[in-house]
Amino acid sequence: MSDWAIEVSDLTKSFGDRRALDRVDLDVESKHIAALLGPNGGGKTTLFRILATLLSPDSGSVRICGFDPVTAPDRVRRVVGVVFQSPSLDKKLTAAENLRHHGHLFGMRGRSLERRIGVMLERFNIDDRANDCVETLSGGLARRVEIAKGMLPGPNVLLLDEPSTGLDPVARLDLWRQLDDVRKSEGVAVLMTTHILDEAERCDRVTILDAGRVVAADTPSALKGQVGGEVIRIDTDEPQAIVDRVRQELNLSADVVGRTVRIESPQGAELIPKLAAVLSDQVQTITLGHPTLEDVFIQKTGRSFDRESEQ
Amino acid sequence: MNATVALQRAPVSLAVYSMWRRELTRFWRQKSRLFGAVATPLIFWLVLGAGFGRSFSSSVATTDTSYLEYFFPGTVVLAVLFTAIYSTISVIEDRQEGFLQGVMVAPVSRGGIVAGKMLGATTLAIAQGILMLLVAPILGIPCSPLSLAYALLALFGVAFGLSGLGLMIAWTMDSTSGFHAIMNLLLMPMWLLSGAVFPISEAHPIIKVLMYANPLTYGVSAFRFGLYHNAETPPTPAAPITACILVTALFALAMVMGSIRLANRTSRNGR
Numbered sequence: 220m221s222d223w224a225i226e227v228s229d230l231t232k233s234f235g236d237r238r239a240l241d242r243v244d245l246d247v248e249s250k251h252i253a254a255l256l257g258p259n260g261g262g263k264t265t266l267f268r269i270l271a272t273l274l275s276p277d278s279g280s281v282r283i284c285g286f287d288p289v290t291a292p293d294r295v296r297r298v299v300g301v302v303f304q305s306p307s308l309d310k311k312l313t314a315a316e317n318l319r320h321h322g323h324l325f326g327m328r329g330r331s332l333e334r335r336i337g338v339m340l341e342r343f344n345i346d347d348r349a350n351d352c353v354e355t356l357s358g359g360l361a362r363r364v365e366i367a368k369g370m371l372p373g374p375n376v377l378l379l380d381e382p383s384t385g386l387d388p389v390a391r392l393d394l395w396r397q398l399d400d401v402r403k404s405e406g407v408a409v410l411m412t413t414h415i416l417d418e419a420e421r422c423d424r425v426t427i428l429d430a431g432r433v434v435a436a437d438t439p440s441a442l443k444g445q446v447g448g449e450v451i452r453i454d455t456d457e458p459q460a461i462v463d464r465v466r467q468e469l470n471l472s473a474d475v476v477g478r479t480v481r482i483e484s485p486q487g488a489e490l491i492p493k494l495a496a497v498l499s500d501q502v503q504t505i506t507l508g509h510p511t512l513e514d515v516f517i518q519k520t521g522r523s524f525d526r527e528s529e530q
Numbered sequence: 531m532n533a534t535v536a537l538q539r540a541p542v543s544l545a546v547y548s549m550w551r552r553e554l555t556r557f558w559r560q561k562s563r564l565f566g567a568v569a570t571p572l573i574f575w576l577v578l579g580a581g582f583g584r585s586f587s588s589s590v591a592t593t594d595t596s597y598l599e600y601f602f603p604g605t606v607v608l609a610v611l612f613t614a615i616y617s618t619i620s621v622i623e624d625r626q627e628g629f630l631q632g633v634m635v636a637p638v639s640r641g642g643i644v645a646g647k648m649l650g651a652t653t654l655a656i657a658q659g660i661l662m663l664l665v666a667p668i669l670g671i672p673c674s675p676l677s678l679a680y681a682l683l684a685l686f687g688v689a690f691g692l693s694g695l696g697l698m699i700a701w702t703m704d705s706t707s708g709f710h711a712i713m714n715l716l717l718m719p720m721w722l723l724s725g726a727v728f729p730i731s732e733a734h735p736i737i738k739v740l741m742y743a744n745p746l747t748y749g750v751s752a753f754r755f756g757l758y759h760n761a762e763t764p765p766t767p768a769a770p771i772t773a774c775i776l777v778t779a780l781f782a783l784a785m786v787m788g789s790i791r792l793a794n795r796t797s798r799n800g801r
Contacts, residue, residue, distance in 0.1 A: 271635050293539050296637040307632030311556045323548035324636035326540030352559075368632070 223282070224249045224376045224408030225270065230279030232265055239265040241431040242279070247424070249375070252402055252409040254419040256512065257428035258524060263412035264304075266428070267380045270410070271301045284375050297325075300369030300407070304380040306361060307368075310354035314345055314364045317353060318371055325372040339367040342404065343397060359390030363397065370401060377401075379411040383418060395421060416512045416524065427516060434519040439512060446510035446518055449487030451494065453480040454503045461501060468497050476523040483514070542642035549646025550653065553617060557654050567613045567658050575605035582727070599669050603754045604726025606662045607746070610655040610689050611721055617651035618696030619709050626705070641790035644697055648786060651693040652686070659685045672760040680756030687778035688749035692717075694785025701792055724750045730768050742768070748777035 225247040232240040240262045247253040255263050268274040269281060272292040281287060286294040308317045315336060322332045340346040343363040353361055362382065369377055382398075383391045395418075402409055411418070419425045419439065426436040435442055455461050458475040465473050465482065469490070473482045484490055487507045494505060516524045557563055579598040624630040633643055663681070666673050699712055721727075723737065724746040733741060741747050751767040752774040758764045767774050 273631070273634060293637040296635055299635070301632070301635045303628060303631050305628040305631075307628045309552065309556070309629050310627070311559050312552065316552075316555065320548050320552055321632065321636070323544045324540060324633060324638050326544060326637075328544060 222249050223247065224251070224284060225253075225410060226280075226282040227266075227270075228280050230266070230269070230281060231277050232269065232274070233277055238431050240269075240276070243428070243431070243433055245426050245433070245436070247376075247408050247410050249408050250402060250406050251423040252398065252411075252421075253424045253426065254422040255410065255412040255428055256416070256419040256425050256516075257412075257414065259414055261428045262431040263414075263428055264380060265431075267378060267412050270378055271299065272296055297372070298375045300372065300374035300377045302362075302365050302369045302377070302379040302382060304382075304384055306365065308353045308361060308364060311352060313350050313352055314356070314367075315340065315349040317364060318368055321368045322371055327372065335371060335373075339371050342370075342401065343367040357390075358385050359387070359393060362386060362390070362394060366394075366397065366401070370405060370407070373405065375407060377407050377409045379409065381413060382411055383413070383415060391418075414524075419512055425512065427512075427519065429516070429520050435515060442512060442515045443510045446514045447483040448485035448510075449483075450508055450510050450514050451482040451484065451487050451490060452504075452506045452508065453482075453494070453498070454478060454505075455480060455501055456503075457501060461498060464497060464501075465494070469493060474517070474521075476517060481514070481517065483510075483518075540636065540638045542639055542645075545636075545638040545642040546646040546649060549643055550650045553620075553647065553650025554653065556620075557617070557650075563616070567609065567616070567654075568661060570612060571605050571609035571662065574608060575601060578727075579605075599671070600729070601727065602665070602669055602671070603757055604721075604724070604750065606659050606685070607688060607724070607726050607750050607753060608721055609658045609662050610685060611692050611717065613658045614651045614655040614689050614692040615696040615713065615717060617654050618647065618693050619700045619703075619706060621647060621697060621700045622703055622706050622709065640793040644701070644789050644793040645786075648690070648693045648697055648789060651696065652689045655689040655693065656682070656685060659689070666757065671757060673757075674760050677757060677759035680759050681753055682756075684749060684752035684756050684775070684778060687775075687782045688746065688753065690782035691745065691749065691778065691785045694782065694787075694789045697789040698785065698792055701789065720744055720746050723747070725754075725768060726750050731766075745777055745781040748774040749781070752778050 223246055225245060227243060227245040230240055230243040231238070243262070243266060245255070245266070255266065257263050265274065269276050269288065270283060272288040272295050275289055281289070283295050284298045286298065288295040309320070312320065318336045318339060319332065322328070322336065327335065337346070340349050343366060345360060345363055345367065348356060348360060353364065356364065383394055386394060398409055401407060413419055423438065424436070425439050425442060427434050453461055455478060458478055458480050461480045462473045462475060465471050465480070471482055471484070473480050482490070491505060491507055513524045575598070579601040582597055582601070621630070660682070663678065700709060703709055723741045723744050725741065730738060730741050730747065747768050751769070752771065754765050755767045755771050755774070
């Protein structure tokens with residue numbers, strides 16, 4: 220088996236006139252956690268469905284653990300665990316019954332299946348709720364059962380579609396810890412789609428997908444390193460006026476994202492007093508920070524990430 | 531784990547069993563379904579049977595059975611129809627609620643999934659039928675183990691055929707609302723024109739043609755004939771009894787194979 224859990228190259232998929240994926244490349248190393256980051260409608264879910272063997276690509280090549288989902292879907296299904304964005308548990312069954320059913324579909328049975336269910340329930344801290352109907356579980360608990368279900372057959376790759384959607388911040392952190400644990404204990408590669416920047420920051424590698432194209436792909440720190448030094452954000456009611464003044468009086472280029480003016484600069488700290496002196500009457504806050512993945516997205520696409528994802 | 535990873539496809543029997551068991555568990559946990567599946571046909575039987583009884587008395591009562599008794603096998607078939615159909619249309623909910631997507635990423639044939647679902651629906655429908663048959667001795671139908679076995683065999687054929695039909699319709703549908711139209715325009719007329727409510731001999735010539743074209747007619751006939759196996763004057767079937775059995779079996783086979791093929795064919799691209 221190769222070191223690559225997922226290898227995608229030159230992948231294209233259209234729905235009618237709309238090109239959902241346009242010559243996409245994506246590699247995920249074994250035992251790594253990777254994020255597919257992008258605004259909604261960027262093509263993440265289309266790519267997810269192709270990897271999960273539920274959709275055929277128009278052209279390009281896809282290999283998961285060396286297997287082609289088009290010609291050998293059952294081989295791929297054997298090595299991939301899938302966690303969908305919408306719940307796939309039977310609400311009328313208990314957590315353990317859901318796992319058992321899923322195991323049967325993968326040809327697992329008898330005592331070895333029961334043992335494996337026990338391991339999964341314990342690993343995801345749901346053993347005390349194992350015999351409760353899924354409809355009585357909280358969103359966070361149900362999501363854990365979903366992941367336990369995906370991991371039950373012992374896949375080499377775990378695919379998750381927007382795993383933290385609908386979870387509160389505590390459950391989100393919890394999910395993250397679980398994923399990190401399971402990656403180590405089960406030696407599984409994880410690929411998640413997400414439109415949450417914090418989530419992508421925690422991954423080994425981030426591929427940013429926008430309008431069906433890969434606009435950047437690297438480790439989070441390398442991506443952020445591509446943005447110049449530091450980022451100054453100025454919150455204001457009159458962003459355009461600020462941009463003009465900054466250009467005239469300090470000879471700096473700035474761009475506007477919503478009601479925030481952004482300035483990228485290698486020496487951000489030195490600029491703050493000057494900006495404060497020039498703009499004191501027009502601004503609400505000035506903040507200095509290291510670049511985030513949002514800055515990377517803005518630099519690559521010229522658009523705000525948040526505004527896109529709200530649509 | 532390694533032993534199972536070596537196999538590409540999981541054994542279909544295990545998937546069929548698991549889907550079947552899920553249907554039964556779900557049915558058992560939804561008490562309203564349990565109640566509705568028994569109560570609805572019984573109410574049909576009592577209200578319609580008692581109401582129609584008067585107007586039909588001249589025609590049917592000549593064979594010295596009351597209309598309530600004539601209508602009884604039709605009621606059992608209605609119970610089977612309700613349960614088989616409502617169990618199979620739950621595949622629409624499975625799809626909407628997301629359960630089916632989890633099944634679709636398993637290395638198992640779609641036909642096996644559908645077969646398990648169908649078997650579950652058939653089991654529930656037959657159980658319903660047996661529950662209804664408990665009323666038969668009260669009505670004075672001369673039951674014996676043999677006659678009940680004949681009747682159940684016929685009911686099996688009917689249940690399989692209807693489950694298969696329900697699944698074929700439901701598999702391609704996106705919402706349950708469309709299914710109600712099918713229920714009213716296809717399935718209820720199928721039942722009404724099967725000899726369950728009035729005998730074929732009494733029907734208008736055009737209706738007669740429809741009744742002979744209706745595969746359910748032969749199932750109802752076979753069931754009625756089996757039930758009265760011990761009677762001195764068994765009811766006249768719609769066609770020679772072997773033909774009735776053959777048509778019922780063929781219809782069941784066609785529906786079962788049809789739904790399995792449909793599922794296997796539409797396995798890609800989200801469906």
